[in-house]
Amino acid sequence: MRVYHADELGNVAVLGHSGSGKTSVIEAMAKRAGIIDKIGSIQSGNTISDYDDEEIKRQASVNMSIIPLEWDNCKVNLLDTPGNFDFVGEVEAALHACESAVIVVPSYKNISIGTKQAMYRARDKAKIIYINGLDNPDADYKEKLEQLKKTYGKVIAPIQVPIMHNNNKMIGYVNVAKMEGRIFKGEYTEPAPIPDEMMDEVMEVKEMIDEAVANTNDELLEKFLNEEPFTKEEISWALRQGVTNQTLIPVLCGTSNIGIQILLNSIVAFFSAAGDMCNSMVVENVDTKEEDLIGFDESLPPSLFIFKTIANPFVGRESIFKVCTGTIRTGMTLLNVNKNEVEKIQKLYMKRGKELIEVDELCAGDIGCMTKLSHSETNDTLCTLDYRVKYPDIKFSKPYYGKGIKPVGKSNEEKIASALNKLLDEDKTLNFITNAETKQQCIYGIGDIHLDSVVAKLKARFKIDVLLEDIIICYRETIQKAYTQRTKFKKQTGGHGQYGEVEIEFKPTHDYSTSYIFKEKVFGGAVPKAYFPAVEKGLVESVQHGVLAGYPVLGIEATLIDGSYHTVDSSEQAFKTATSMCFKEAMSKAQPCILEPYVTLNVYIDDQYLGDIMSHINKKRGRVLESDSLEDNLMKIVCYVPQMEIMEYAIDLRSMTQGQGFYDYTFTGYEIAPDLIAKRIIEMKK
Ligand SMILES: Nc1nc2c(ncn2[C@@H]2O[C@H](COP(=O)(O)OP(=O)(O)O)[C@@H](O)[C@H]2O)c(=O)[nH]1
Ligand SMILES: [Mg+2]
DSSP, X not given: OOOOOGGGEEEEEEEOSTTSSHHHHHHHHHHHTTSOSXXXXXXXXXXXXXXXXXXXXXXXXXXXXXXXXXXXXXXXXXXXXXXXGGGHHHHXXXXXXXSEEEEEEESSSSSOHHHHXXXXXXXXXXXXXXXXXXTSTTOOHHHHHHHHHHHHGGGEEEOEEEEEETTTEEEEEXXXXXXXXXXXXXXXXXXXXXXXXXXXXXXXXXXXXXXXXXXXXXXXXXXHHTTOOOOHHHHHHHXXXXXXXXXXXXXXXXXXXXXXXXXXXXXXXXXXXGGGOTTOEEEEETTTTEEEEEOSOTTSOOEEEEEEEEEETTTEEEEEEEEEESEEETTOEEEETTTTEEEEOOOEEEEETXXXXXXXXXXXXXXXXXXXXXXXXXXXXXXXXXXXXXOOOOOOOOOOEXXXXXXXXXXXXXXXXXXXXXXXXXXXXXXXXXXXXXXXXXXXXXXXXXXXXXXXXXXXXXXXXXXXXXXXXXXXXXXXXOEEEEEEXXXXXXXXXXXXXXXXXXXXXXXXXXXXXXEEOOOTXXXXXXXXXXXXXXHHHHTTSOTTTSOOBOSEEEEEEEEEOOTTTBOHHHHHHHHHHHHHHHHHHSOEEEEEEEEXXXXXXEXXXXXXXXXXXXXTTXXXXXXXXXXXXXXXXXXXXXXXXXXXXXXXXXXXXXXXXXXXXXXXXXXXXXXXXXXXXXXXXX
C-alpha cells in the first residue's frame, strides 16, 4: 500500500446490532478490495476481523479491529466493532478515531436495540445505513425502510432499491441517484433496465432524493421549482453535502456477498476524507495553555493520539493510534505529554486484523500501530517539542457491575492481580480492586458478558482459572434503644487478683458516620480518672464486632456513669475487660440491629421508561429523590437504594430499557435493615 495523504484517506466505524453482519460485510469488502483471496466465515472462525480466540469461540466480535483497504485511489480504515452492549468501550474508542460510520441493520427484525444504540452513539458522525441479509427468507426491505423512516424521519435517503426475484432473492438493484438498474453477475454487476413493475416504487424514492438535493442550496432549489432535471453530478454533489452535513443518511442494501461494491463506492463518494475535516478537533495547547481548533493537518508538526492498547502475548504491548497532525516516521522521538516521558518509534505498523504490516510513515488522519512503548497508554498524546498538544480523552463508560474473583486450582491471588493489570491496560471499562475490609478481590465491568469475557481471557492468555462470586457487602450493626448495664470483672487467682466494675449507659445516636462517642459522668471517684482511658480502649475494641453477626458497630453513645475499684487488684487491663463484657451484655439488650449500606443511584434513561424505572426502584426498597429532564428526551433519575438490591442493576436496566439506559452510583450511608433481611444477613454470617 502506498502512502496516503490526509485528503485521500478516511476512517469509518462499522456499528450495529450484534449479529447484523458487520464482520461478514467487512470481510466481503476486504475481498472485493483485493486484500484477501478468499472470504472467511464466522462459522469457520477465519475472518480477518474476528481473530481472537474468544471471538472465534463466541462466533462474535469482542474487540475492535481495523481493516485498512484501498478503494478508488483512497485508503479506508474500517473499524469493526462488537455489537454487544457489554463491549461498549470498544465502540467508544472506535468512534473517537473515526470521522464517519456505517450502520449495519439486519433486514428481518424490528428496529433493534443495537440499531438504535448505534444511531445514537454515532449521532455526530456522517452515516450510511446498510440493510443487510436480504437473502434471508424473512427479509423485508420495504418494511425495514418504513421503520427507519418512521424512527429517523426525512434524513433517511434510500438511494438504492433492490430488484428481487420471486420477492425473496435479491438479484440486482436500482441506483436511484443515477436512475440505472444493475443485475448481479457473480461478484460483479451488469447494467440492466429498471423493471417496469418497479417504476412506481423507484419514482417515489427518486422524488425523495430530488427534494433532498433541492434543499442543499438556492440554485438547486430554483432548478427543482422550475422542474428542470438535476444532472448526475449535481445529485452526487448534493448527496455528499447532505451526508457530511448530517442532513441525509443514504440507505443501501444487500447481503454480506452482494451489494458490497456500491457500499464501497458510497463510502468513498459520500464520506469526507480526514483531511477535509478542518477545525474538527479542539486540543489543549500545553505551551500557551489555550485551546487550539485544528484539523488533520499534515503541515503541522507531528502528533498522535493512542485510542487502543492490546496486550499481545507474542509482541508485547501494541499501541494503536490516530495520527492527528503532521507525518509520523520511524526513528522519530516523540514526547508523551500526559506522562512527560520520551518514546522512540523503533518500528511503525499498519494493523490489519491481527497482522502487523511494517510501514515507514503515516500521514495525518491515518491509523497506525507501534509496539513496545514503555510509558504510553490509551488516551495519551505523543507529539514533538515544536507543538505540544493534548487531545481530549475518550470518555469511556464507567464500570459499575462488580463480582468477586477467586482462584481455582493452581492459580492464586498474585497471579490474578498481575494478569488483570495487563487486561486493565487494554480495557478502560474494566476495574480491579481489593476490598480493604473483606480482602475480596473484585472486578468491575459493564455487565455479566463483559466479566465472562475477562474470565475467558484470563484462562486463554494467562492460563489462570478463576470463579466469579457475589461481592461481599460490608454491613454494620447498631442499637435502637438506650440501655444501662453494670458489669463487674473480678478474678482471684492466688496472689494478685483482677478487679474492675463499670456502669455504662449506651444510647443510639442515629449518626452512622461515627462509630461511638465516649463520655463520663462519674461522681465521687467511683472509678478513678486514671482508668477512663482503659474504659475507652475497651470500647474501641468492642465496637469492632457487634453482637449479631460480628460487623462493626456504628452510631452509639457510651457514658460511663458509675463503677467501683480495688486499690490492689484494679488495673487498666481489668477495666478494659469489664468494659468489653459490659458492652456485649448491653448490646444484646439495647435492641441491636443490622445496618445495610445505601447508595445514591443516578439512572439516565429515555423518558419513555420513567414509569418502569420508578416502580422497579420501589420494588428494590429504594426511594426516588428527584428526576430531571436533560436534553433529547434523556432523563436523570436520582434514587436512594440499598446496595444489596442493585448488584445486578446493569442487567435489570438493560432489560428494562432495551439496553439504552446507563447508571452510576456512590456509597452514601447506612440505614437499618428490615427484620427479614437482617435475619438473612445474620444467617449468612453463621
Ligand atoms: N444469510 C445471511 N447471513 C449473514 C449475512 N451477513 C452475516 N450473516 C451471518 O450472520 C451471522 C452474524 O454475522 P457477523 O458478521 O458475525 O455479525 P456481526 O455481529 O454484526 O459482526 C453469521 O453467522 C454470518 O454468517 C447475510 O447477508 N446473509
Ligand atoms: Mg462482528
